[in-house]
Amino acid sequence: MDYFADLHIHSCLSPCGDDDSTPCNICGMAKIKGLDIIAITDHNTARNLPAAQEVCDAYGLLLVPGMEITTKEEVHLLGYFPELQAALEFGEMLREHLPQKKNKPSFFGNQRVMNSDDEIIAEEDALLIGATDFSLSQATRRVEAFGGVPVPAHINRGSHGLLINLGFMPQDYFYPTVEVWRHLPCDEGALTGRHVLHSSDAHYLGDIQEKEHALRLSHRTVGDLLAWMRSKKDI
Numbered sequence: 542m543d544y545f546a547d548l549h550i551h552s553c554l555s556p557c558g559d560d561d562s563t564p565c566n567i568c569g570m571a572k573i574k575g576l577d578i579i580a581i582t583d584h585n586t587a588r589n590l591p592a593a594q595e596v597c598d599a600y601g602l603l604l605v606p607g608m609e610i611t612t613k614e615e616v617h618l619l620g621y622f623p624e625l626q627a628a629l630e631f632g633e634m635l636r637e638h639l640p641q642k643k644n645k646p647s648f649f650g651n652q653r654v655m656n657s658d659d660e661i662i663a664e665e666d667a668l669l670i671g672a673t674d675f676s677l678s679q680a681t682r683r684v685e686a687f688g689g690v691p692v693p694a695h696i697n698r699g700s701h702g703l704l705i706n707l708g709f710m711p712q713d714y715f716y717p718t719v720e721v722w723r724h725l726p727c728d729e730g731a732l733t734g735r736h737v738l739h740s741s742d743a744h745y746l747g748d749i750q751e752k753e754h755a756l757r758l759s760h761r762t763v764g765d766l767l768a769w770m771r772s773k774k775d776i
Contacts, residue, residue: 549740556650587632
């Protein structure tokens, strides 16, 4: 069956995310837009996923536990995990590999941890948008060690896209799935044999994707989605 998805959404925990992008508001907007599957992928953390999981369950949405990791090459890598606990444990591990700098909300933005009633329960003080000390290769293998799937984010866009930053697809690891920014051209050779995600990278509620990117899965489960991401696309 076809399921409509947006697998790259930032909440108010990302300092670049709008304060109105709370778990409840994100899930509500996704429901209004007719989506079936979402992933909240904050920068280098999973702390808003427990609240998002509760709200997604209430709305009948499938939440894919995820986050957006910044490697030491300044490449953005999406990590998608089989269950909430794996994402939380990965986030706690990753926190130790962030720069030892505190967030300055007045400059970088708020980093709000919410509950499922959209109440602020904590302010993350570690600066989340810094690069970790993991290389792309190391981050990739760490995601896999936690049972997850690594997906290079918006490979054709900005200073954090893999093709823009490195100039080529790595030769030491084949990523079966990549995310492409649909508003810009992308080298077709880099996409050969790979599944392509077109997600919103939404930092504001209105930017969450409409019903336009469908995934064909046997069942609407995280397991089926991750299995699809791991599979090599037929040429």
